[in-house]
Amino acid sequence: MRVMKQESIPYSEFEVQEHIITKNMWEFYVLEEPDENGVAFAFVSGDYDELGYVSLDEIKPFIISRTKEMNGIMPAPGYSWIDN
Numbered sequence: 001m002r003v004m005k006q007e008s009i010p011y012s013e014f015e016v017q018e019h020i021i022t023k024n025m026w027e028f029y030v031l032e033e034p035d036e037n038g039v040a041f042a043f044v045s046g047d048y049d050e051l052g053y054v055s056l057d058e059i060k061p062f063i064i065s066r067t068k069e070m071n072g073i074m075p076a077p078g079y080s081w082i083d084n
Contacts, residue, residue, distance in 0.1 A: 013082070014029075014031050014043065015031060016029045016030065016031060016043075016070060017030050017031060017032060017033060017040075017068065018030035018066065018067070018068045019065075019066070019067055019068075019070065019073045020056075020059070020063055020065065020066045021063070021064055021065040021066075022059055022062040022063055022064065023062045023063075023064055024046070024062070025046075026044060026045065026046035026047075027044070027045045027046070027076065028042045028043075028044050028054060028059070029042060029043040029044075029045070029076055030042045030054075030056075031043060034056050037055070037057075038055055038056045038057035039053050039054065039055050039056070040053070040054060040056055041053055041054075042054045043076060045076045045077060049076065049077075
């Protein structure tokens with residue numbers, strides 16, 4: 001599902017492949033399938049928002065929620081879902 005930032009900025013719109021929440025309540029909006037090393041490009045909403053690469057293997061012990069089904073998932077703060 002695609003998500004769009006309310007204001008026009010670089011990377012204001014992207015396709016979300018998977019949603020993950022970790023124990024510290026950070027949300028990972030995974031934008032691509034992980035590579036052979038378990039690393040994927042993601043938008044992270046935590047203490048602050050950032051866009052970059054994350055090792056899904058490293059965060060695995062801290063995951064409390066993980067889904068590829070975006071229905072019922074809220075978009076990142078300041079973003080809204082775009083229907084395909």
